[in-house]
Amino acid sequence: MSLIPVTIITGFLGSGKTTLLKRILTEAHGQKIAVIENEFGEENIDNDILVADTKEQIIQMNNGCICCTIREDLRVTLIDLAAKKRDGSLKFDRVVIETTGLADPGPVAQTFFMDDEIAEIYLLDAIVTLVDAKHGQTQLDQRQEAQRQAGFADQIFISKTDLVTTAEADDLAHRLKHINPRAPQQRVHFGEVPLGNVFDLRGFNLNAKLEIDPSFLTDDAHDHGHHDHDHVHDEHCNHPHHHKHDDDVKSFVYKSTRPFNPSKLEDFLGSMVQIYGPRMLRYKGVLNVVGMDRKVIFQGVHQLMGSDVGPKWSPGEDKTSKMVFIGIDLPQDLFRTGLEQCLA
Template sequence: MSLIPVTIITGFLGAGKTTLLNRILKDNNHKQRIAVIENEFGEENIDSNLLVQDDAEQIVEMSNGCICCTIRSDLVTALGTLANKRKSGELNFDRVVIETTGLADPGPVAQTFFIEDSVASEYMIDGIVTLMDAVFAMQQLDEYEQARQQVGYADRLLISKTDLVSDEDVEILCHRIRHINPHAPIHTVDFGRVDVAEVLDVHGFNLSSKLDIDEGGHAHHDHSHDHHHECGHDCACSHHHLDDINSFVFHSKKPFDPNRLNDFFDRMITLYGTQMLRYKGVLYMKDADRKVVFQGVQQLMGTDIVEKWDENHPPESKLVFIGKNLPKTIFMEGLHDSLAD
């Protein structure tokens, strides 16, 4: 049986997470039954017609076949309960959406899927989606580390309430969050209305050989809102904000020495693991005809060997790191020193 995909929705207080969830649950186009694990401190409750409620475990089945589970113990217990009920046929759902609290660091939630065998055997993270309130996001990014972390972890960034600010304000915000995380596409949402494909089936944590990074180290962004906001890379608007979370990319056409690279990652994770929010890449290894891909969250990393190198494209390594105050020079020099002679 294939693993159950999980989407983590995060964002600061008032950004519109529950509004987005309600839109997804009412959208019949995706044809999927969704189990929502909702934090009990959410600003508002999931709006649904309740059919069945288990008071002990706070599991609610909705009229459209979706499930709502309010966490009263820990995430591992909630996921285990849902998986067991699904296997027994008591509950029927295709995927899980987790809504974090507004002040949450998404890291520990994501780490659960790496470190807990009982969870990893049933589930896999599809992606982390971060909502931002266009009215207050700049202030929140200035004042709260959690807000900057939520941007750093994101596979998708959704900006709400753009109708309440000017196009220039949206442009400045887009530029700033691009500076923190240039690898997550940015979209705007209008009262939770967004293409569900931008939230579900993101494949942000899939170990695949595709890493959308161009030579400049910036992902290709798709802005799907009425007024196209494009902030040039030479815009000075972000220089007023000394964000402690940013990104850098390493690439090389020379192969890595496996032992040297393992030693490098061991050292970096020991020294800077808690600061390494997200990191992933495609590796060209010495004497190997297949790609090695990896994906990491803080101190936890997973790797896999995938398809052979395409003979029409020369092999090369590409690695992206998003983290808090990571010493770029140390990482770049260490990776360079890990290349084969």
């Protein structure tokens, strides 16, 4: 049996997760989808909305959030689903997990790597994050969960853009790009999203294309000291660009044209993951390694790190290593200095 793909949909309270889910379930795509929903409280209104017009399998976990404490619940639910698929009592092609608006998607993602039984049945495809254009800035200011959800994303959808000005939407998009330069962004209206932008994104596939916004790299090259923005409060200013944000979740990109010494790099990254793993949300890179004619692709979530041999460098291709790190207050200078010392 081939692995069952899993998509995690996350986003802060009210960002439009249920609207997106409803659209996915009612679209005529010919796929059967099992949904694992997870909301606070015993009464789940979303379930009534969804079940009304769809025959999908919806499994609820009404005990707060999918996070470290109840990862076991998620595991049990997934094992149970797989057993029902095997015996034919449930028919589905893929699983969508909708996390509660207050969840950190990290532990959910880790379940698919840390548990051997789950890893043999399921394939984590991507984390899709919705951000509400109307309230997104405030949520990012006030709630680290909102920043983490953006930091983990493989694809970001900005919803409710009809409720804000173009300048406000642009400002939010710019801020999200600094939090997570590797996730493509799309502005969506009432959950109207092409399914190709939700499913089969291969966000956790090591050989998937490393998306880093070119303009972000240009920004980074000038190194304005902190373009990750301190708060400037001006009571009389309504222009969004005047409000600078000092987000806990930040990203930085490291590039080098010199090849890496593989053993030094492995030792260094291993030690950084030991120390800073809980604060390292997502990291990914394409590396030029001494003595190899192929690219080495690496990525990780928290303490889990993996690498794989990718395609050959094309003749005449610029053999530049590119790495992006997204995390909570990571010591950027320490990472950069350490990486420099791993170069051949």
